[in-house]
Amino acid sequence: xxxxxxxxxxxxxxxxxxxxxxxxxxxxxxxxxxxxxxxxxxxxxxxxxxxxxxxxxxxxxxxxxxxxxxxxxxxxxxxxxxxxxxxxxxxxxxxxxxxxxxxxxxxxxxxxxxxxxxxxxxxxxxxxxxxxxxxxxxxxxxxxxxxxxxxxxxxxxxxxxxxxxxxxxxxxxxxxxxxxxxxxxxxxxxxxxxxxxxxxxxxxxxxxxxxxxxxxxxxxxxxxxxxxxxxxxxxxxxxxxxxxxxxxxxxxxxxxxxxxxxxxxxxxxxxxxxxxxxxxxxxxxxxxxxxxxxxxxxxxxxxxxxxxxxxxxxxxxxxxxxxx
Numbered sequence: 262x263x264x265x266x267x268x269x270x271x272x273x274x275x276x277x278x279x280x281x282x283x284x285x286x287x288x289x290x291x292x293x294x295x296x297x298x299x300x301x302x303x304x305x306x307x308x309x310x311x312x313x314x315x316x317x318x319x320x321x322x323x324x325x326x327x328x329x330x331x332x333x334x335x336x337x338x339x340x341x342x343x344x345x346x347x348x349x350x351x352x353x354x355x356x357x358x359x360x361x362x363x364x365x366x367x368x369x370x371x372x373x374x375x376x377x378x379x380x381x382x383x384x385x386x387x388x389x390x391x392x393x394x395x396x397x398x399x400x401x402x403x404x405x406x407x408x409x410x411x412x413x414x415x416x417x418x419x420x421x422x423x424x425x426x427x428x429x430x431x432x433x434x435x436x437x438x439x440x441x442x443x444x445x446x447x448x449x450x451x452x453x454x455x456x457x458x459x460x461x462x463x464x465x466x467x468x469x470x471x472x473x474x475x476x477x478x479x480x481x482x483x484x485x486x487x488x489x490x491x492x493x494x495x496x497x498x499x500x501x502x503x504x505x506x507x508x509x510x511x512x513x514x515x516x517x518x519x520x521x522x523x524x525x526x527x528x529x530x531x532x533x534x535x536x537x538x539x540x541x542x543x544x545x546x547x548x549x550x551x552x553x554x555x556x557x558x559x560x561x562x563x564x565x566x567x568x569x570x571x572x573x574x575x576x577x578x579x580x581x582x583x584x585x
Contacts, residue, residue, distance in 0.1 A: 309348040309380040316358050317351060317368060317379075322392040322420070323361075324413035325399055326406070326461040328369060337370040345371075348380040350398075352391055359383070362391050363398035392420040393432075400433050407466040408457045410435075411446040442466045448473035450482035456489045463492055464499050471503035480510045524548075 349364025361368060364381065371379045386394065396413040399405060405413070414429050423429045426444070430437040446457070446469045453472070457463060464472075472485050488506040491497035497505055512534055524537040536549045549555045 310383050311378040312349075312351060312359055312381045312383070313378050314368065314371060314376065317349075317361050317381075318354070318358050319365070320361050320391065320395040322388075322395040322416050323365065323399075324396055324405070324409050324416055325365070326409055326412075326458065328366070333366055333369045333373060336366055337373040340367075340370055341374055345380055348382055350382045350384060350394065352384055352386045360391065362386065362394040389420050389422055392416050393422045396422075397432065406462040407443060407469070408446055408461040408463075411443045411466070411469075414440060414443055415447060439466075442470050445470035445473040448476065450476065450485055452482065452486040453489055456486070456493065460493055463489060464502060468500060468503050472506070475503065475507055475510065480506065484510055 345367065347364075347367070349367050350362040351359035352362055354360055359381070362384070364379075368379055396416050399413060400410070414423075414433070417423045417429060417432065423432055426437050426440050429440045433440065435443070443466045445466055446454070449457075449469060449472055472488075476482055476485065484506040487509075488497065488502040491505070492499040492502045512528070524539045526534050527536045527538065528534050534550050535553050536547055536555065539546050539548065547560070
């Protein structure tokens, strides 16, 4: 269980049991749910019913990765003081349970308050309607990370609620340009998606777009994973993670090109190229990279000493060695 500043305990999401008592009409005079609705209320009467919490299961279309414990605690205190003003919405399932369409935070707040039932509108819906209701409820009522927004947009596409970026823009609070940027997450390698599933707020849609373009240009997907892991460990600024990956990729590509043309790169552990070593008709040539300041006097002394020791170990007659 998680904890929060109010000291309230946050339970796990939407546990279920085999107990299936009937839902009771709550008899509340409450405002209608401000959520796009395409199904019909159960029994034709749009009144909330009291639904046992242990019969409510989490929506498979929920795009939020993690529950905000502080938000749950604040809502629980508000409900304790003023009551619930806006019921949840559920759809009945064939096995007697109810799938949550909207109101995940409200349900969790009721669990915090040790309530056993919650007022909810019971509305028959197909998968498309349920997905649309769950995703749009989050879009219009929650502060979501960019990756969570992408998951919601993808759900709308997958369930057939939208078939184009333009349709997504017409359903959501964002324009087509922003929708396109959010969808960049879908172009990332699976290893990156796995990291974002655990840390949805790690990078923005803008950075995801930078990564997606680099991968499309041929950058190895492993560099995306490496950059995100460094950002996750707070060893790299997440906003600069794509730039870091690009730098590693470009330098690696340059080093490979140098080897192809007979030049061996000298690269620091940080990935920085400092000089190249090439063979000439007179021996070996060390060429410093542009912008790199090398202490040539020290390098000359150390290289001479190293050669003396190395050649002595191999019992090579220096006076007869060609090229030295």
